[in-house]
Each structure stands twice: as structure tokens, then as C-alpha cells.
Amino acid sequence: MDVLVCLKRVPLAGSTFLLTPDSRDINTEFLGFGISPHEENAVEAGVQLVEQMGGTLTLLTLGPTEAEEQLRSQLAIGATRGILLETDGEDWDPQATAAALVDAINAEETKFDLILFGAESADSAGYQIHIRVAHALSRPIVTNVKTMKIENGIAQCERAVGSVRELYETTLPAVITVRDGLNIPRYPSVPGRIQARKKPIDHKKPESHVPKLEKVSLSVAPSNSTGAQILGNGVDAVPALVDVLRTIGVLA
């Protein structure tokens, strides 16, 4: 079983955001970097599948040179090798990103049985790269998967969106996007980290494209609230809360 997991290097942002002076990006001067949360589940799923069934786990990312850090840290979990599609650090729009990923996948000798993505990226949230990749490779796709069972070339996936859970089945090769709750991502072991330093990473320079979805600038979303009014401490504050519920019409 040959598995490919697509990753994205993203800043580990807290709850407040500082922007660069030109307002085009987040100011990452004081931030660390990681991968999008659901992608950790995708890597874990890939490692488990290769442990059970043999084969290889390849990691693919498009990003700046520094994205090698994210590939190394996930290689330490148990992936076989990495492919880094190096950019100049600018955002690539979804169509350009998907096209670069597809070119890289098609250039591989390995025909991946399963291509995994996280359900959404933490930063740009475009909700489309996985779909564009699936179409370009003429593969079926199941998204937002929370449980996954793979047997005899068939994937059974439970999709959880809102209040509905649906069980889907598809044949491999396929593209599947997974979300948190699928598994518990492991921490890298010390031997894992040491081995990861020697694992191969291919560096490629994809052809850049003119963006069709073109970012102009970012702004911090206004908060609806200016901070909570403290009604008091403990049960003594309950009468004040009952008054609030009357004022907003929840209580008559």
C-alpha cells in the first residue's frame, strides 16, 4: 500500500493576529510553525496503514524552503520520504497549488493507492485543493472522514458534517480528506527524529502561475463584543443573569 499525504506549513497562531506592515500576511516574527491540525491525523493514518499493510508513506508539500522543517518532523513520525515544491514564500492560489501537486504526483513512479489531505487548511481555508487534485487524477474523493477502514482495495469511511453521519464506500485508488478525531497522532520518538534527518527529501521548483483568486490584503475581523460584563462571582451573580435573560427576551 503506497500512501501520499499532502501537508501545509502554517504559523501556529494564537487568538490574536498581528499583520505585516503591508497587510498582506500575518506577522510571523514571534510565531512558530507547524502543519494544519487535521493533517496530523492524516499522517498518523498513513503511518498506521503502512505499519499494517507494508508499503511506503510519502509526504508532499508546497511552500517555502523552511517547509523542510515540517516534512522532517512528520518523517520522524514514520513517513518514508518527502517532496518539497519550493516557492518564494508567497501564497499560491488554490488552482496553482493543485496544479503543482498534480504535476508532482504524476512525475512519481509510485502510483499512490491513497492520497490523504487534512479536511481544511488552518490558514487559507479554500476548501478545494483536494477536489481539484482528485479530478485531475480521475479519482473518487470522500471528505471530512472521521473513521476509515481499508480492506481489499476498498475504503469504508464515515463522514461527519453537522448533525449527520454518513457511511461511504469507495474503491482505491482514491483521495480522502480526514479530520480530527480520526486517530490520536503520536509524538515522534528520539530514534524517529534521528532517522528523519537522513530520510530523503526531493526539492523541486514548480512553475508559478498567475493567480485567478488573487489576495489583495488581509484585515483582522472585527469582534462583535468589547469584552464581557462581569455579573459577579458564583451563585450570587445568578439574579443578575436572570435579569439579563429577561432583558434579551429569553425569559418573560
Next chain:
Amino acid sequence: MILVLIDHDRGELDALSLRALTAARKLSDEVHAVVIGSAGAGLSTIVGEYGASVLHVAHHDGLTDYTPAASGRALVQLVSTLKPEAVLAAGTPRGNEQLAHLATILDLPMAAECSEITLGNPHTVVRARWAANLMEQALVHSELLIATVLAFAVEAEPSPVSSVVQDFDAVLEPIDLLVRILGRGGEAAKSGASLADAKVIVSGGRGVGGPEAFSLLEELASLLDGAVGCSRVVTSSGWRPHAEQVGQTGTKVAPDLYIAAGISGAMQHIAGCKNSKTIVVINTDPEAPILAYADYAIIGDLHKVLPALTEAIKATKG
């Protein structure tokens, strides 16, 4: 003309689609709606009330449940005959996904989760990033605009017109139906009201401490004809079903009253509840991040405050 995808689950309307209809009416006087699957035909009256003069219904034996690839294919077919200026849908996981298939087949850009849309050449949009903590001003270089409308960014406003139904047979490719549904359901919400429709939500986080104490939240919710919600850690710990999870990765809600008990307020949770009209926090930690988004707070132990609140409300109801 603007075409709006009206999402439904076996004929049951996704109410956020009506907000997309209102967003469409702000762009054009002529709005058409489309439903995928025969079960959606019953929605013609409601889409007419919200301004769609035509409801296109895509029919195919394979379109009984959620089949996003097939939706994309049927939309391509309709777009090629109707030639709309834009195709919109609600910015939900399903809305985003179905329009992404449309955009992919047509090899056009798609702008997901837009709070503002201005048609032009190029089109300009404001779209959500980072769980709607950051807004991106962007240009869309494409004649046909394909975009989804950020949940709760637009209020649904009635604008009644007489609506006619136009049926068409979807012509699908084998790959569109390669993903088969085997079953559904399994884990429904425990409380009566559904999260998406509830006017009051009593939501619990790690601070609740375990599944048993959720009875305190259930009692208060039922007293207020509301629903119980929870944070991600609660569903990950198996205390409550996934259907009750509020957040970027769960359900996005906008009730009149959201009570957050024992929830610190991770970014992805805030993204799911910040459109609530009033947010009340009950938390032992006066520094919890959620206080920055809340309207009122009681600093205290929810295990004491919730029962006292329940008793006080019972007293007012006599």
C-alpha cells in the same frame, strides 16, 4: 442572473441556503435556485418567498443522498444553459464542496466563505480565513463568479416572488457516483432541539468534568426550550456525540442566547459561536479567552451556578 445552490438533506432545507439567496438578490434582481435530487422539489415555495423566480430541479436515480461530485456535474450542465453571472451557495462544508466540484470541472477559481461580493471585472470579494479571525480582500479573475457565502454574514430577508419549477435530467459520468453511501444516522443529538435551529444553546467544555455533569446543562436547556452543545474536547473525550459539537469543525450556530459553561474558548470554538446574539460565559477562570467574545460572564463553578440558575428560572416561571 444569479444561480443559488439550495442545499437539502433528503428534502430537508439547509436554512443557511436562504441567506445565500438574500446575498444573491443584493447582486441581481433575477435569482434562480437549484436543488440536486428530486426530493428537493418540495422547496419551491420557500425559495420563492426568498426571491428565487425559478427552482431548477436536477433529477437522476443516483441523486438521493449527498453526492457532491454528481452535484458538481449537474451544476455544470445547468450553468452551460443558463449562463448566470454568478453561482452561489451557503458557506457550509457541503456548499463549499459542491461548488468546488463545479469550479474544478470548469477550471475556474472559487472563493469560499465570502462576507462581501461585488460583481465586476475582476470580481471583488471579502472572504474568511483563519476560522473567520482574518478577512481577505481578494480579486476573482473569471467571467463566472463561483463563491460561497460566509455563514451568518447575511441575514435571510423574505422577498416573495411567484416561483416556477423547471425540471432537468442530470447527465452524470460513472466516476460521479463511484463513492456510494452505505448508511447514515447512528449518532443523533441527545437533546430535543437541533443545534442549527435552537434559539438557546447551553454549551459545555472541559470544565464540565465528565459526561454525568452534562445533566445540569440538559436540564437548563430543556427549561429554555434550547439545545445542548459542547466543545471539541468533549466529543473527543466521548462525553457527548459529535452532532452536538459547536465550532469550525462542528456546527456553526447563531442562537439568541449562547451559554458557554466551562469552555475556555479555543479559536475554532469561537468561530462556531461568535455570531450568537448574546453570549454568557460561566467559568472559574476570569482570564479565559472566551470572555473577549462574550457579553456577560459569571466567574464561578458551573456545577454550582447552573443548578442555581435553573432553580431561579423555575421560580420566575412559577
